[in-house]
Amino acid sequence: xxxxxxxxxxxxxxxxxxxxxxxxxxxxxxxxxxxxxxxxxxxxxxxxxxxxxxxxxxxxxxxxxxxxxxxxxxxxxxxxxxxxxxxxxxxxxxxxxxxxxxxxxxxxxxxxxxxxxxxxxxxxxxxxxxxxxxxxxxxxxxxxxxxxxxxxxxxxxxxxxxxxxxxxxxxxxxxxxxxxxxxxxxxxxxxxxxxxxxxxxxxxxxxxxxxxxxxxxxxxxxxxxxxxxxxxxxxxxxxxxxxxxxxxxxxxxxxxxxx
Amino acid sequence: xxxxxxxxxxxxxxxxxxxxxxxxxxxxxxxxxxxxxxxxxxxxxxxxxxxxxxxxxxxxxxxxxxxxxxxxxxxxxxxxxxxxxxxxxxxxxxxxxxxxxxxxxxxxxxxxxxxxxxxxxxxxxxxxxxxxxxxxxxxxxxxxxxxxxxxxxxxxxxxxxxxxxxxxxxxxxxxxxxxxxxxxxxxxxxxxxxxxxxxxxxxxxxxxxxxxxxxxxxxxxxxxxxxxxxxxxxxxxxxxxxxxxxxxxxxxxxxxxxxxxxxxxxxxxxxxxxxxxxxxxxxxxxxxxxxxxxxxxxxxxxxxxxxxxxxxxxxxxxxxxxxxxxxxxxxxxxxxxxxxxxxxxxxxxxxxxxxxxxxxxxxxxxxxxxxxxxxxxxxxxx
Numbered sequence: 001x002x003x004x005x006x007x008x009x010x011x012x013x014x015x016x017x018x019x020x021x022x023x024x025x026x027x028x029x030x031x032x033x034x035x036x037x038x039x040x041x042x043x044x045x046x047x048x049x050x051x052x053x054x055x056x057x058x059x060x061x062x063x064x065x066x067x068x069x070x071x072x073x074x075x076x077x078x079x080x081x082x083x084x085x086x087x088x089x090x091x092x093x094x095x096x097x098x099x100x101x102x103x104x105x106x107x108x109x110x111x112x113x114x115x116x117x118x119x120x121x122x123x124x125x126x127x128x129x130x131x132x133x134x135x136x137x138x139x140x141x142x143x144x145x146x147x148x149x150x151x152x153x154x155x156x157x158x159x160x161x162x163x164x165x166x167x168x169x170x171x172x173x174x175x176x177x178x179x180x181x182x183x184x185x186x187x188x189x190x191x192x193x194x195x196x197x198x199x200x201x202x203x204x205x206x207x208x209x210x211x212x213x214x215x216x217x218x219x220x221x222x223x224x225x226x227x228x229x230x231x232x233x234x235x236x237x238x239x240x241x242x243x244x245x246x247x248x249x250x251x252x253x254x255x256x257x258x259x
Numbered sequence: 260x261x262x263x264x265x266x267x268x269x270x271x272x273x274x275x276x277x278x279x280x281x282x283x284x285x286x287x288x289x290x291x292x293x294x295x296x297x298x299x300x301x302x303x304x305x306x307x308x309x310x311x312x313x314x315x316x317x318x319x320x321x322x323x324x325x326x327x328x329x330x331x332x333x334x335x336x337x338x339x340x341x342x343x344x345x346x347x348x349x350x351x352x353x354x355x356x357x358x359x360x361x362x363x364x365x366x367x368x369x370x371x372x373x374x375x376x377x378x379x380x381x382x383x384x385x386x387x388x389x390x391x392x393x394x395x396x397x398x399x400x401x402x403x404x405x406x407x408x409x410x411x412x413x414x415x416x417x418x419x420x421x422x423x424x425x426x427x428x429x430x431x432x433x434x435x436x437x438x439x440x441x442x443x444x445x446x447x448x449x450x451x452x453x454x455x456x457x458x459x460x461x462x463x464x465x466x467x468x469x470x471x472x473x474x475x476x477x478x479x480x481x482x483x484x485x486x487x488x489x490x491x492x493x494x495x496x497x498x499x500x501x502x503x504x505x506x507x508x509x510x511x512x513x514x515x516x517x518x519x520x521x522x523x524x525x526x527x528x529x530x531x532x533x534x535x536x537x538x539x540x541x542x543x544x545x546x547x548x549x550x551x552x553x554x555x556x557x558x559x560x561x562x563x564x565x566x567x568x569x570x571x572x573x574x575x576x577x578x579x580x581x582x583x584x585x586x587x588x589x590x591x592x593x594x595x596x597x598x599x600x601x602x603x604x605x606x607x608x609x610x611x612x613x614x615x616x617x618x619x620x621x622x623x624x625x626x627x628x629x630x631x632x633x634x635x636x637x638x639x640x641x
Contacts, residue, residue: 006605087516101507115515
């Protein structure tokens with residue numbers, strides 16, 4: 001892991017979640033969520049299935065309004081901001097969805113080109129070159145004119161990552177990046193994430209329960225508990241593994257084996 | 260039952276008592292799903308006294324078993340517990356013992372218990388009412404957003420893909436022609452037949468041409484084309500957008516600050532609004548041909564005579580009325596399809612429900628708006 005000192009200097013926001021409450025219908029999933037993601041972190045949101053990890057990510061990237069509380073990007077509230085300010089924040093954010101979520105009616109190059117078109121006035125040839133560059137970064141050079149349905153699941157995921165990086169975001173969000181990937185590809189994706197964090201200088205927020213990934217790359221984490229309905233542990237995962245007072249967290253981090 | 264072969268083909272329990280207060284169940288034979296199961300009560304009926312405190316279950320070494328045995332044992336355990344007796348399962352096959360232990364130790368999902376899912380009647384009525392009001396508000400919000408989007412489209416500020424628009428235009432236009440041809444031609448045939456039977460009694464068969472041409476141009480052309488489009492295109496829109504909802508494609512648009520309304524809904528609405536009047540004209544023509552086929556082929560009206568009567572009967576206003584209706588139907592079918600698609604939940608079942616709902620909503624909207632427009636046209640003498 002490269003230390004934070006190598007990271008190119010650029011303005012990366014500090015993301016702060018304050019007093020967030022998430023509901024599903026009438027049911028409260030999580031409440032009183034408070035944590036901050038520091039610039040340059042690889043921040044992992046972990047917890048058992050059904051604890052609301054992905055939902056928390058959806059709150060952080062502006063897809064679902066919280067029942068209470070707010071998300072702050074550099075002390076600017078996201079949910080009380082007007083449309084223009086929100087757009088400005090979203091412009092700095094890239095999201096990799098669980099299955100890639102590529103737009104199926106467009107080629108891989110068009111998928112990457114669309115957000116660039118949305119936020120810039122660049123000519124088509126430049127946009128096309130940007131798309132080729134991003135595809136090359138994730139090892140998909142030469143696949144510009146393929147449709148998502150014509151490539152494998154792992155390739156779709158990498159193309160999704162290329163699209164998430166289309167606008168050189170300051171923050172990258174990953175929703176279960178290793179789900180559906182074999183261990184080797186999952187490991188390659190982990191390396192790619194670290195590489196991108198170091199070269200692009202982006203902050204990474206990742207939802208996952210893949211322990212190998214968590215221990216390999218995370219620099220900070222929170223643990224969502226589905227029965228306590230809030231964060232029961234926070235800190236570096238390796239530290240939590242050895243020192244967390246909550247047996248449930250240690251249990252999770254050791255896959256239930258006695259430490 | 261004493262027969263050795265019989266023992267091997269069915270479940271068998273022998274009950275005896277070892278000491279004064281211990282009941283011993285000895286299981287043998289086949290305890291599988293294809294044999295008649297024992298109920299626990301059967302086993303306890305024999306030789307049970309209130310003084311018994313312990314049940315010992317033992318099995319034959321050659322016992323064949325599957326879940327049937329586990330069901331029986333769980334019932335025995337429950338029965339024994341209710342009688343405050345202890346159960347000794349040491350004599351069971353190790354696999355069965357482990358499965359029983361697993362069934363008792365795997366933690367339940369306490370979050371989603373059945374009591375949450377079964378509210379009272381009043382609760383159901385209440386939540387239905389809230390949901391209905393909410394969905395009414397959603398529809399209004401959707402229509403409002405669509406209008407804003409349309410304004411942006413007209414002022415050239417909306418962002419969508421031209422290739423996508425052309426694809427949708429082709430899908431709702433050219434590719435719909437075969438089915439629209441078939442349906443409207445046959446509707447023309449039906450109208451001519453029904454009319455002929457009634458008019459023949461009055462010796463006024465020649466008016467079949469009037470009937471078919473006015474009915475097709477004013478009403479049936481637009482309506483039949485619209486209903487075909489509701490079933491074909493409205494459903495397709497809902498399924499397409501619903502699937503995009505499931506695969507998070509719509510979320511991906513939103514996080515890039517691209518409005519799904521502009522990018523996905525507007526091209527579809529625009530395409531249907533433009534193509535519907537054209538389809539309606541085509542439908543009118545095919546309907547008239549259907550009527551003519553019956554009139555000329557079966558009622559022995561002369562072809563020229565039929566043509567002349569049709570031309571005399573239909574005014575430009577009739578076509579106009581049909582075309583206006585068709586445009587309105589087109590927008591409504593698109594709204595129904597896109598609205599249900601965008602509202603779709605995140606499962607394959609939800610996409611199915613969205614598709615069904617899109618067709619139903621589309622057809623209801625077509626009929627209701629047709630009634631309103633018909634009255635309105637009468638008022639303004641169109």
